[in-house]
Amino acid sequence: MTAATAGGGQPNGGLSDLVSSRSVVVCCGPGGVGKTTVAGVLALEASRRGRRAVVMTVDPAKRLADALGLQNLPNWPHRVDGPWPGELWALMLDTKATFDSLVTKYSRRQTQAQAILANRFYKNMAEGLSGIQEYMAIEKLFELNDEKRFDLIVIDTPPTRNALDFLDAPRRLTGFIDNKFYKFLMAPSRPGLKALNVATAAILRGVSKVVGSEVVADAVTFFQAFEGMEEGFRDRSHRMRGLLADSGTAFVLVASPRRDAVREVGFFADKLRQSGILVKGLVVNRTHPRFGTGLAESDRERALTLAGTPLGPLYENLADFSQMAAAEGSHIDSLVAKVRAQALAKVPELSTDVHDLDGMSEIARYLFAPDEAAPAPTATATSPAATAI
């Protein structure tokens, strides 16, 4: 089959540097574009280059586990054996378990932790508060980084439309815990604040009318139990933000070559830039194959001229693909212009789903193309991907 190339003449496959020299790679992008697979391939490649790599997924669809030949992924690093000189570990984020262990860590007494863990409001929060998954993903990343067991940590992130949802997750959780509501609730225990007490009661009555009094009681109990732990969370959030902004951390955006994804990913890149973070890599995933170099219009014209003859359907089919490739090409051009990433990789739609290591190696071929074998930083970087096929 002809080599499938999509889009304009941008360089391809330049993600080598990322897996060879960075310590943290964060894969972001809209849902359904293949973030998890790309994250897996990056970690696999690092282990092929002799590094100790771990990949963490937030995707409950178990696709990464399947691709790595595992039944299930636990909430802690699980070693994946394979023919590579380095190490490959994988885990799947369990939001609630991660939150539970944080609570246990920061509680002052065991009874405090128990009271919180048993609270219904806390359970709802651990499972459903918007942004909690993002927060726990960063928390887990932070823990893994602290352990210093790995040379490279790759994480894929929940599909967020807005980069800020991810970057701001630490601040948002502390903001939530530091909420005015919480302050209101704490007020009765402080001297001289009778007036607030009255205001609190009025608000609570109003809220009770809407959601029912049991729910309010749960929330009050939670915030009371949580007292004294905010400081620990606040401090940790601060350090988590520091890790994301660190020079050893690289952000990779994964996108598909479609109008809505272009808009979303462009917006995403803007927000990252505003936060002082540059996008190191852009992966355009699942591009349609392009056959030949002809213009879509001339292929279509030929299909029309030859319609009714045995060559007709062959040209019609070719024109269908050329047309797709041309349209995608213009989206890739605007993605490149908007994201201004240092490296670009285009991965064509494969003829089968990626469900094993062979499939991942196939993707690696496009992420680390040998002609872009990058300013090889180490001796191991002699493009093992090229031999992996």
Add this chain to the structure above:
Amino acid sequence: MDPREFVTQSRVVIVAGKGGVGKTTVSAALARMAASAGLSVLIVELEGKSGLASAFGSLEMLGYTERTLAPGIKARSITADEALLEYLDEHALSKVARKLATSGLIDVVSTAAPGIKDILILGKVKQLEQARAADVIILDAPAAGHALSFLMSARALVDVVRSGVVRTQAQGVLEMLTDARRCQVLLVTIPEETPVNEVVETADALQDKVGVALAGLVVNGLYPVLDGLDADPEKVADAQSVGLFEGEADVLRAAATFRQRRQELQEEQMARLAKALDLPQIVLPAIFAVDLGLSDVDTLAQALVDGVAALPSPPPQAPSASAAGSKPAPAFRTSW
């Protein structure tokens, strides 16, 4: 079945499926089909996505206020915050509403009762349905996993919240979801392994856990069959005395092989689907364009009409005035 009969099986049609399978496009095509059958349509979208308006050639995002996108088709978005404020206002609780909005308390409240945001949105949909805002209300649902928790929110909330207006709202929503004459789900998938697995799981969960009726399954993006892709380009070119450029035969052959390969894979998945899901199935063709416009939507609307025509009429359930006097499979009108 005729298109009118199909879309009026319930007053609300929820279009659900995994991200990227074309829910928004199917919603748009369904709306065109219904409008063409003379029905008024309201499309509701939830996530502030731009896809729906742009499928109708509009660059402006949808807002909380209804807007006409095409003849007979209005559209709007619903967000939880706006729905809550409106609800509280209407129920003489505007003081609480202001407090919630200004103090950040809404986050605390929606955590206290998870799914409250979903209930507010569905509650608003229910209100539109009760007010007969249109003959057909099409809800472009959140992506698969979310769709399930979105639709399960009513049942979950009724379990957790024992009193208050939210409980009343959740009960009302649950009644709507479980009444097949008021609400049904139209599932969308593409013939690929993971989306097929997911739609099968979603279908089971929707029926078992939510108790919502399924109107059918749309399989989107099927490569139209092109006969004659087996032909050897060199031979047929020779036979026709058509000259080929150097390498052109290889290019034609590679493209033909790729399509055939994809078609085989799609057929396998179609067979799996047919085995796993006993649902009325409508197949829509792949459109070779990256961003679909109104003419593509109309192509799909016509395919929907054809697909619906091939479905058997459902056994008569409740007497439905609008389904009476139906004509056999009228053509989809593309000109207005």
